[in-house]
Amino acid sequence: MKLRAAVKEAMSEGLAIRRYFMSDIYLVPSNTNARFMVMNKGKLISGNRNPSLDDILAKDWHITEYKKEP
Structure with missing residues (x-):
């Protein structure tokens, strides 16, 4: 999945x-x-990462759950 679609789904x-x-x-x-x-x-x-050009163009993004720090 592309970055934009992954971010949109993850945020929602x-x-x-x-x-x-x-x-x-x-x-x-x-x-x-x-x-x-x-x-x-x-x-x-x-706390502050900008995606690289490779990240922006990639189509291998996945949605995942994450555990928050205790």
Whole structure:
């Protein structure tokens, strides 16, 4: 799925997104200056990630659930 479609679906369902090669890392879309929050095994590792050109053009995005940090 393309990035735009993945973000739209994830935002409406409160889910995260990731590409096929991101094993434990997932991105939580945000409608703030944070853009995407990067999570790894339930922990926030970065609060501000911009997608690369490769990310924007990729068609391998997947919707995924994520566990929030305890």
